[in-house]
Every structure is written in structure tokens, then in C-alpha cells.
Amino acid sequence: IEAALTDGPLKGRHILITSGPTHEPIDPVRYIANRSSGQQGAAIAEALAGQGAQITFITGPATAPRPKGVNVIEVETAAQMLAATEAALPADAAIFAAAVADYRVEEASAQKIKKSGAEAPEIRLTQNPDILKTISNHAQRPKLVIGFAAETNDVQAHAKTKLDKKGCDWILANDVSPSTGIMGGAENQITRITRDGTDPWPRMTKRQTAQRIATLVAEALA
Ligand code: CTP
Ligand code: CA
Numbered sequence: 001i002e003a004a005l006t007d008g009p010l011k012g013r014h015i016l017i018t019s020g021p022t023h024e025p026i027d028p029v030r031y032i033a034n035r036s037s038g039q040q041g042a043a044i045a046e047a048l049a050g051q052g053a054q055i056t057f058i059t060g061p062a063t064a065p066r067p068k069g070v071n072v073i074e075v076e077t078a079a080q081m082l083a084a085t086e087a088a089l090p091a092d093a094a095i096f097a098a099a100v101a102d103y104r105v106e107e108a109s110a111q112k113i114k115k116s117g118a119e120a121p122e123i124r125l126t127q128n129p130d131i132l133k134t135i136s137n138h139a140q141r142p143k144l145v146i147g148f149a150a151e152t153n154d155v156q157a158h159a160k161t162k163l164d165k166k167g168c169d170w171i172l173a174n175d176v177s178p179s180t181g182i183m184g185g186a187e188n189q190i191t192r193i194t195r196d197g198t199d200p201w202p203r204m205t206k207r208q209t210a211q212r213i214a215t216l217v218a219e220a221l222a
Helices: 039-050 078-087 131-136 155-166 206-221
Strands: 014-019 024-026 030-032 054-061 071-074 093-096 102-106 125-127 144-151 170-175 191-193 197-200
Touching: 014 039, 030 155, 030 206, 039 054, 039 206, 054 155, 054 206, 078 131, 093 102, 093 131, 093 206, 102 131, 125 144, 131 144, 131 206, 155 170
Parallel strands: 014 054, 014 093, 054 071, 093 144, 144 170
Antiparallel strands: 024 030, 102 125, 170 191, 191 197
């Protein structure tokens, strides 16, 4: 409500954001996860809301505080995130900042798995749906679809491949190799990859990164 009343270049626009990790259950007490804090996604949501956009923020179990002035939808798994994202369409833009688990346990156990003898249990994995790719190819595709790519090597080449494979409009590529200190830190250093070329940004805080994204989204939707 607060965000909808904010004036700005994105007034009247609906923007979807996915954020945070997903948790994929193994049994009722255990899950597969990743280290995404959800900080960058939350900062993007607040920056876009500050420009007047109406935000649907679909988040996995992230540690970062939820953004203010936006519609927050909490999910746990990739499957739930996909369902919530599709249900939130139509949108003018969609930004996929979530670190979605690539795999889930094929058949999560209904009961807590107990130790039995010396044998370690085998856990069979199956691939999760690709939410970004699904929405990029959706009948109700938003005009602007933005994906992220965290890479440790050949950053631009991998990111360019992702742009083509997923069919989105921009990939915001991040070099997360250990030497950069980006992973788990307060800063980001992004290269924006579009079909027109590459646009390297200086290293800056996640909040500044979010502001830059919001400015570019407003320009693209104008
Ligand atoms: N993504 C998604 N659904 C998935 C996997 C990824 O929506 N099941 C989105 C992420 O939110 C991100 C982009 O796709 O915006 C790229 O995620 P990434 O993990 O880098 O790409 P993958 O295709 O999973 O490739 P890989 O992990 O093998 O590098
Ligand atoms: Ca992945």
C-alpha cells in the first residue's frame, strides 16, 4: 500500500522479484540449501518500490530482513517459488535474484530418516524447474526479464551462454571467485550482459547496486 502511494518513474508498474535460497526437504527435519542471504534481492525490492513500483517479492527462507512497503510471499522450495511466481503474473518486469536449488530430493521421506547400521543412506536427486527460463518463455512474459549469474570463472562467457539458454533480456553477472571476497560480503561487482553487449559496473555496495538496477529498469520500461 505504502509503495503504491509513492510517486516516481515506476508508478503503476508491477515488478516481480525472486530472492533468497530455496530449501529442498530430505525428511521432516533436514533439507538441502545454499548460502544466499537474500540481501541483494531485498535491496532491489526497496529501490524499485522507492521509484513507485508495486512489488511482489517472492522469497525463500532468507536471513535478510524482508523489504518494507512491498507484497512479500514466503515460500520454501523451488516448486513453490515457481508456482508463486506464475500466480503473480502479469508483471511489467521480473528480476530473478533467488539462488534456486538446482536439485531436490526425488522422494523426500515422510518420516525422519534413522541411522541403520553402518550403511549411509543414498539420496536420489532430481532437477528442479528453471523459474527464470519458464517465465522468459511464458505466454504472459513480462516485457523485461532479468536474471543473475554467480560465476567463479569465465564469467562473461558463462553469463552470455545463460542469456541465450534462458531467453531473458539481461544477465547481471557476478564474479564470486574466492579472491574477489564478493561471496557473503556487503558488496557486488556486476557486469550487465544484454544482446547489445556488456556493461561492466564498478564494485559497489548491494544498496548502490540496487539503485543502479532500479534506474536502468525505469529507463527500460519508460
Ligand atoms: N534460476 C531459476 N530457477 C532455477 C535456477 C536458476 O530461476 N531452477 C535463475 C536464478 O535466479 C538466476 C539465474 O537463473 O537469476 C541463473 O542462475 P544460475 O544458478 O547461475 O544458473 P543455472 O542455470 O542454474 O546454471 P549453473 O548453476 O549450472 O551455473
Ligand atoms: Ca544453479
